[in-house]
Amino acid sequence: MDKAQSTANITLHMKRTFRAPRDKVFRAWTDRVELAQWFAPSAEYSTVVPELELRVGGRYRVEMHHKDGNVHSVSGTYREIKPPEKVVFTWRWDRDASPEHSVVTIEFQDLGNSTEVTLIHERLPNAEEREKHAHGWNGCMDQLAKFL
Numbered sequence: 001m002d003k004a005q006s007t008a009n010i011t012l013h014m015k016r017t018f019r020a021p022r023d024k025v026f027r028a029w030t031d032r033v034e035l036a037q038w039f040a041p042s043a044e045y046s047t048v049v050p051e052l053e054l055r056v057g058g059r060y061r062v063e064m065h066h067k068d069g070n071v072h073s074v075s076g077t078y079r080e081i082k083p084p085e086k087v088v089f090t091w092r093w094d095r096d097a098s099p100e101h102s103v104v105t106i107e108f109q110d111l112g113n114s115t116e117v118t119l120i121h122e123r124l125p126n127a128e129e130r131e132k133h134a135h136g137w138n139g140c141m142d143q144l145a146k147f148l
Contacts, residue, residue: 010124020148025115026084038147041139
């Protein structure tokens with residue numbers, strides 16, 4: 001294993017409970033129209049989802065347009081889809097010089113009228129990137145809570 005591979009093992013873990021049934025929360029993550037309505041770190045963004053092919057091996061692409069004109073684009077491939085329990089996909093920012101993809105796992109735990117979402121973002125290159133992603137994912141979770 002080379003050094004680049006051995007260092008790309010920083011992981012971010014987070015859990016959040018939403019006041020919505022599991023099917024609805026799962027759909028918010030996997031429906032192209034719904035995802036575009038909330039998937040951004042703050043209300044200062046509008047989101048476009050030009051591609052979302054919900055199948056193992058299918059691709060997705062999300063563009064977050066900031067009000068200042070900056071666009072942050074991320075894309076990847078679905079590795080596992082188990083409705084309404086789990087989604088696993090690769091993650092790579094378009095601006096990222098590294099060819100490496102990190103991996104995001106989202107699990108949906110049914111709590112009756114609520115759903116606990118566990119997000120695990122693996123293979124981040126360093127602690128600084130983990131902190132940046134923690135900030136972004138927390139913002140996305142806040143936007144999801146408002147959407148639901």
